[in-house]
Structures are given as C-alpha cells and as structure tokens.
Amino acid sequence: MNEHDVVAVVRAHIERKFPKICSKCGRTYASLKEYLQCTTHVGNPISYDAELKKWRPCNPVGTLSFANCRCGTTLAISSDGMGVILMWRLLRWARKESARRNMSVGELLDGVREKIDRQVLRQADEGESQSKRA
Numbered sequence: 001m002n003e004h005d006v007v008a009v010v011r012a013h014i015e016r017k018f019p020k021i022c023s024k025c026g027r028t029y030a031s032l033k034e035y036l037q038c039t040t041h042v043g044n045p046i047s048y049d050a051e052l053k054k055w056r057p058c059n060p061v062g063t064l065s066f067a068n069c070r071c072g073t074t075l076a077i078s079s080d081g082m083g084v085i086l087m088w089r090l091l092r093w094a095r096k097e098s099a100r101r102n103m104s105v106g107e108l109l110d111g112v113r114e115k116i117d118r119q120v121l122r123q124a125d126e127g128e129s130q131s132k133r134a
Contacts, residue, residue, distance in 0.1 A: 001089050001090070001092075001093045002093075003093075003097070003112070003115075006090060006093055006112055007112055007115045007116055007119070009086065009090070010090070010112060010116060011032075011116045011119065011120070013079070013081070013082055014032055014077055014116065015031075015032050016081075017032075017077055017078075018030060018031050018032055018035065019031075020035060020075065020077075022069040022071060022073050022075060023073065024069070024071050024072075024073040025069060025070075025071035025073065027069060027070070027071070032120050033120050033121065033123075035067070035075075036117055036120055036121060037121070038069075038070060039067035039068060039069055039070070039075065040067060040068045041065070041066070041067050041113070042066040042067055042068055042074060043066060043106075044104075044106035044107060044109060044110040045063055045064065045065040045066075045106060045109035045110060045112075045113055046063065046064050046065075046106060046109075047062075047063040047091070047094065047105050047106070047109060048061035048062060048063070048064075049061050049062070049063070049087070049091055050091060050094055050095070050098075050105040051105075055088070055091045055092060055095055056088050056091070057084075057087075058084070060079070060082075060084060060087045060091075062078050062079040062080055062082075062087075063078065063079040063109065064076045064077070064078050064079075065077045065078075065109075065113060094108055094109070
C-alpha cells in the first residue's frame, strides 16, 4: 500500500459518513465537500491504536479526525465501520511511513487529511467552473 492508495481508501471511507448532522445546532452536512467548506479542523487526526502501539489489534479502537462546526460544537469523523484487515494494512503503512519520514503518526495522518481535503475541494471548484460554462 502506498500513499496514493491510502488517500483513496480513506477518502472513500470518509465520504460514506455523509450526510452528517451537528448534534447541537442541527446543521446537516450533505457531503464531505460541504463539511470541509463549513468546518475547521481541530488538531491532527488521532490513531488510538498507533498511540497504544497496537499495530494488529483484534478490536481496533480506531482513528478520529475532529472539526468544529460553525456553532462551536466539535464533530468527529472516525474509522468506525472499516474492516479489521484494512485497518491493519493502514496501520502498517502508517508505522512504516512515520518512521521513514521521522514524524509522528498524527503528523502523517494530517498530511493524508490535507491531500484528501485538496482533492475534494479542487474537484468541487472544477465542478462549479464547468457548471458556470454550461
């Protein structure tokens, strides 16, 4: 598994988490694009399994990425629902890459999140440009 694969797998998983609703203000985020445009990331994503140095957990705790809704409520997107074998592959990649790049797993995951964000927002901009030309 390489970084391109990781970005594609994680993005596909995240996009299945929508629509997402803020528990405080009730705002509905219909898509990942809308979520990224209307929230603010909070810190680096956290892989609790990596934090615990459990690289092949039978019951993964998972990974979370936090963002603040405009109302101030913290929202989370998790790895919940991802298969164990896939989690093991992602954890193995994170362990090797973070060591190779001499960075924390959180910093590595932040880079993955940034790539996903850029892809989603760039595609949204391209879609809007095309619809304006039509």
